[in-house]
Amino acid sequence: MTSQDTLSKEGGQPDEPGKPQPDGPSGDHLRAGLKNRHLSMIAIGGVIGAGLFVGSASGIRAAGPAILISYALVGVMVVLVMRMLGEMAAAHPASGSFSEYADRALGRWAGFSIGWLYWFFWVVVLAVEATAGAVILEGWIPAVPQWAWALIVMVVLTGTNLVSVGSFGEFEFWFAGVKVVAIAAFIAIGLLAAFGLLPGSDNPGAGFAHLTDTGGFFPEGYGAILTGVLMVVFSFMGSEIVTLAAGESPDPQRAVTRATNSVIWRIAVFYLGSILVVLLLLPWNDPAITEDGSYVAALESIGIPHAGQIMNVVVLTAVLSCLNSGLYTASRMAFSLGRRGDAPGAFARTDGRGVPRAAILASVLFGFVAVFFNYRWPDTVFAFLLNSSGAVALFVWLVICCTQLRMRGITEREAPERLVVRMWLFPWLTRATIGMIVFVLVYMVFDDAAREQVLLSLLVAGVVVTIAVVRERARARRAPRTR
Template sequence: MQAPDNLAAPHRDDSAADTLASRTAESETRARLRPRHLTMIALGGIIGASLFVGSGSVIRTVGPAALLSYAIGGALVVLVMRMLGEMSTNRPVVGSFMEYARDGLGNWAGFTIGWLYWYFWVGVVAFEAVVVGRIFHEWFPSVPDWTFALAGMLVFTFTNLMSLRSFGETEFWLASIKVTTIVVFLGVGTLYVLGIIPGSTGSLSNITDHGFMPFGWTAVLNGVAVVIFSYFGTEIVTMAAAESDQPAKGVAKATNTVVWRILLFYVGSVAILLMVVPWDELPAKVSPFAFAFGRFGLPGAEQVMNAVVLTAALSVLNSGLYSGSRMLFALSKHGYAPRWVEDRNRAGVPWKAILLSTVVGYAAIGANYVAPKDVFDFIMNSAGCVALFVYAFVAVTQWRLRNRMSADERAGLKLKMWLHPWLNAVVLAAVGLIVIVMAFDPEAAPQVWLSLGALALLLVVYPFVRRRAERGGRADRTASVASSADDAELSPSVEHVA
């Protein structure tokens, strides 16, 4: 007996659904990040305004021994990235260390570190938007800086909303400018120090003749506490790799190259800087790189470096929106954030998570003109220790997850942490020492106490969020069972008619 037309419809709908699913999958495949995107995100993600501008402050307060501060901080980051690389190559996920902390330490750890990380990046996005406005205002003083800040936020909100690929392409070119600047500086600086450039006064002796460690080891450790935040953002590549064509390969490559990236871009550039300009001659209100480029005879060095700092700020704004929205999206999957945050647009982008991650930025643009110093001091200080919290969570998580593995699982790891678990203990001890040093530093102490306050608040809130998530999970399961029952009631009549 031939089925009626109305019963043939489900077959046509299934076919259409299959076609739509195929097109969606094809679209998502095209939208994935490519190896060149990951490579430049890994290279440029570690270079920010904290290097181009902030390095001068570190050098003035530590002296030439700032090299040790950057080297020690860099070594800590290398170890953390190796641990994160082991977990990410074994299981690439967008939530990265939040997901691993949840698996290794419990839901409370994933909830806590995920929200702290999101809060950190939305604060950074707000800060960078204002920096962008101020740089443009210097070039166009007749235009209020808030208009440029707002324009920057709107442009990069749109860029992230368009597609994953648009984020990747934008970050690729912004990072390319930063990397090119550092490479040019290293090349020309080396020629200057070697005396090949006419009029050169650079020398290796500039590092030692003016006192290598004028303020002692305490200043060096204080310097580590400062520069460790310059490296924060290196971990973004592990989140981005989860949305790439070859996630495990991308993470492995980024992890394996982080050593020379830190040595070249940070330790190397600071070393050249110290050889080009004696540390006690660096001006306070000018980028040390702009000052050094001026020594090379480059006309308009300060304006060129302002453009590079602008690029760095735009890059951080772009990547901050990406990492913050992806972390929020990962939190929502477990009920730690509103479920509606999971909604994606046609390009597969979590658009609601992106918009929610921009709210603080738009609010900060307005608040900046009411109480600029108070607002930003609170945002940045209350999230100031997030990097250290993340590093500690990664160290403990990798320790726990490795210990749970069978011998066969350990043998199958594509990337392994060195000297496990001894170097995990070294990282934890270093994090603890840095926090103690910061707590006794009058300028850094507010970051410690406000960050610990934010951590305590999340731990207090977590039980309530967990119960809400559990109720939501039970409601979803009840709805699923009811839907299955409805389907079962309908199926006999369909069979009967057929």
């Protein structure tokens, strides 16, 4: 049996790229309900998380203008990881993406472990984003309590995911569109103001001066670059969503290839471009960056009225987008785990529209529970959930790298024609990326602010891996008796 045969049977994906199977009588197949425009916008908007809007201020405060190097380093790492994932996803489109590839290349324990950890990460994100959105909405309509707003947001987006995958894609198309337009407008207007070309701007138009006029480009020292890396690395999580979504498109191979090839300019423009504009408009240590948020402070320095409310709309859109994508991603990973026997069988069943209802409802149920924990025990139970899922992004990227080292050989032996996307300088860049990720994880252990997060994440990962190994050994012991 070839690797593609295995992925097809376990993941419910087509035997030929670009030809998804229709629902069979068993109701265990996803449908190709995502259009090319949906996937294009998911690919573009997937790299623009809410963390970019609300988390960049802390990175700027910690590293000054050198935060640009931090973003660039993480961006390079993400580009390399996405290239590896793109190689595997273009050759073997699958609803479980890297979890299914790890299952095939590294063993059942690896696919089980990384699949459940990734699911755990996203259901915790659901609670975080629902709360963040509720805070903004309560500020606009205080008559509705915050917990009610969180409930409303979760219910609405659960409904869109339950209707059909096309409904998810349509909502995400518009959510991502707002983010893309907002960032593009911010960069264009900001650059004009920074160089004194924006009529009526309140900004002095200092050009590149603010990059060095307040303590130099490295005001907090060279070590602050690594501190900045730890602060910004998690805002990049979500780039890989398009490889899961591609499995529900008419031409998954083409969708993955386009998304992989465009990830460089997406990160360069949306992350590096927008942060550069903030640093051009304001000195890095301007108190407004911390007090109001980097993007709001930058807009106010230009003289744009109601900058705070404008950014609240954009941030709310980013939050809703992250919620929508998070629920979709968690449910598809649960679906894939169910198909492989690593989760309840109900997760692998779909309704008449090809929607895995049980997988969606189970994911959102955990999200609701996490929201309750956030309101009832924010500093204990929810803090544990948050910290124990914090380093999962790095674990996922590490597994993708290790999997690609093995999957390249498997694909070259069994279906070399499927290698339409290839990792650059294989295997050297793959190994270098593994080294980069391991270095970041080790550095986190020695960083006071990140130590608890990485240790708790390692603890949870250790528990999940132990369960996976025990299950495999129990299955192996039962195998001779069931033949």
